[in-house]
Amino acid sequence: MQMQGLGMGGAESTTPGIKQRARSSLVRDVLAIVLSGIALGFAFNHLELTSRPPRGLPWIATPRVLDSVDSPASAAGVPAQEHLPPMPASVPDTPAPPSTVPDAGPPHPPAARSAEEAGTPSSATPAVAAAPVPPATADSGTVAASPLMASALRAGLPVIPDVGRLLRVGLPTVVKFVEARAALIVDAREHGAFADGHIPGAVSVAYQEAVGDPGLLETLDPQGRPIIVYCSGGACEESLMLAEIMVRDFKMLRVLVYEGGFGEWTAAGHPVVRESE
Amino acid sequence: MSAPGWRPARGTVARGAQLVVGFLLVWAALAKLGDLQSLARDIHNYRILPVAGENIVAIVLPWIELTTALSLLLGIRPRAGAFVAAAILIVFTTAVALALVRGLSVECGCFGTAAAMQTGGAKLIENLAILALAVAGTMGRES
Numbered sequence: 001m002q003m004q005g006l007g008m009g010g011a012e013s014t015t016p017g018i019k020q021r022a023r024s025s026l027v028r029d030v031l032a033i034v035l036s037g038i039a040l041g042f043a044f045n046h047l048e049l050t051s052r053p054p055r056g057l058p059w060i061a062t063p064r065v066l067d068s069v070d071s072p073a074s075a076a077g078v079p080a081q082e083h084l085p086p087m088p089a090s091v092p093d094t095p096a097p098p099s100t101v102p103d104a105g106p107p108h109p110p111a112a113r114s115a116e117e118a119g120t121p122s123s124a125t126p127a128v129a130a131a132p133v134p135p136a137t138a139d140s141g142t143v144a145a146s147p148l149m150a151s152a153l154r155a156g157l158p159v160i161p162d163v164g165r166l167l168r169v170g171l172p173t174v175v176k177f178v179e180a181r182a183a184l185i186v187d188a189r190e191h192g193a194f195a196d197g198h199i200p201g202a203v204s205v206a207y208q209e210a211v212g213d214p215g216l217l218e219t220l221d222p223q224g225r226p227i228i229v230y231c232s233g234g235a236c237e238e239s240l241m242l243a244e245i246m247v248r249d250f251k252m253l254r255v256l257v258y259e260g261g262f263g264e265w266t267a268a269g270h271p272v273v274r275e276s277e
Numbered sequence: 278m279s280a281p282g283w284r285p286a287r288g289t290v291a292r293g294a295q296l297v298v299g300f301l302l303v304w305a306a307l308a309k310l311g312d313l314q315s316l317a318r319d320i321h322n323y324r325i326l327p328v329a330g331e332n333i334v335a336i337v338l339p340w341i342e343l344t345t346a347l348s349l350l351l352g353i354r355p356r357a358g359a360f361v362a363a364a365i366l367i368v369f370t371t372a373v374a375l376a377l378v379r380g381l382s383v384e385c386g387c388f389g390t391a392a393a394m395q396t397g398g399a400k401l402i403e404n405l406a407i408l409a410l411a412v413a414g415t416m417g418r419e420s
Contacts, residue, residue, distance in 0.1 A: 026357055029354040033354070037342070
């Protein structure tokens with residue numbers, strides 16, 4: 001009916017029979033366009049999946065849930081000590097409590113790939129490639145020796161391994177990191193929201209701006225600390241998407257997403273810094 | 278409505294609209310095909326579809342856009358192509374409007390990552406304008 005209402009060009013003066021044929025022909029043509037697109041899509045993806053290396057998308061998407069640094073290491077079936085980076089001689093031998101040992105998850109080949117692509121020295125990368133979960137990378141080796149990391153260990157903070165992918169972090173751990181200033185806190189919200197209030201010590205890197213000017217991320221210097229990215233919390237996606245850019249495009253290490261975000265932070269009554277303060 | 282001279286003019290306008298929409302769809306399709314992973318992620322961010330179906334949509338959507346664009350540009354059943362284009366744009370516009378209503382600020386995914394743009398009022402107006410062109414494209418004669 002809608003098609004008829006929109007007009008059929010010169011068909012207005014034709015008989016109802018011709019109109020009917022024109023309409024069914026139009027429906028057939030529409031179906032042909034859509035079905036040929038669907039067929040091409042399936043064929044193309046099938047070819048991509050069978051190529052070496054496979055490049056297509058899996059037919060069925062699986063829910064994307066980040067592993068948590070707060071969950072027990074036993075979930076991954078890896079002994080807790082394997083998650084800990086080597087302790088430098090200058091740091092007291094005080095491993096993190098078992099409850100704070102991060103869940104590094106199952107073996108993850110991209111971790112090795114990202115380390116190689118990042119150009120890390122080959123002397124350090126074998127551990128990344130061979131171990132079920134990389135206990136340390138070249139970066140975390142230097143991190144472990146840094147005063148910041150040493151103070152983090154002394155403060156009983158969880159050791160964040162570089163697993164070459166994003167991990168999520170909960171409020172209690174974020175609080176510890178913020179209080180110890182042992183992580184680079186990145187606010188992915190827009191500047192206005194940041195100015196209105198943010199987590200103490202956070203720097204503003206609005207996701208929307210970072211997409212337009214990825215160079216903004218190059219200026220970030222975590223000084224060997226983990227990076228915690230947050231946005232408003234709830235349904236906000238900026239933190240996850242910004243963190244993905246950090247890991248994928250800038251090969252940043254130990255990037256954590258605080259999914260609870262600023263909403264959870266303020267709801268829990270933690271201090272907030274405003275631009276005017 | 279059937280004044281002399283209107284029909285030829287309407288045909289020209291419709292053909293012009295079909296060509297513009299065709300070019301836009303080719304651009305959108307090729308940009309999406311260049312990075313299906315990002316497209317799947319963008320679709321996920323809208324939080325409209327069940328997760329299990331997101332990849333299927335990402336797999337077929339660019340190709341439907343491409344076949345539609347070829348229909349419009351090459352003049353092969355262009356009126357049918359314009360109807361498909363209008364349907365696609367109604368879906369896109371609804372998705373952007375829903376994101377806006379729900380307060381989601383996500384990457385549109387409309388033209389891949391090459392021209393990344395956030396959902397919002399501007400994107401909604403842009404989609405409505407292209408939808409109007411697609412509807413204009415349905416007014417032409419079938420060749």
